[in-house]
Amino acid sequence: MRTKVLRLYKDLLRYGQNLRYTDQELFKNKIKGNFRRSKDLSDVKDIEFQLQKGFQLLKDKRVI
Structure with a gap:
């Protein structure tokens, strides 16, 4: 379970780095929060x- 959560966290942060029309820093802070x-x-x-x-x-x- 822990590995699934960590993998999802890393994948979401990587996904946020590739966003074009969204504030990447806002997305990263939202995910972390x-x-x-x-x-x-x-x-x-x-x-x-x-x-x-x-x-x-x-x-x-x-x-989201």
């Missing part, structure tokens, strides 16, 4: 939900 807020999640369902949201963002190639 979301991960910080979610760091204390302990319920597996909540963690999986957050992971799926992140993976869906990468899959759809769109900014």
Whole structure:
């Protein structure tokens, strides 16, 4: 589970570096803030939900 979270975090940050029409620094801060807020999640369902949201963002190639 931890490796999935770390991989998603790195992939999202890399994705943010390639954005053209969005403020890259704002995107990076938003990703970091979301991960910080979610760091204390302990319920597996909540963690999986957050992971799926992140993976869906990468899959759809769109900014939230």
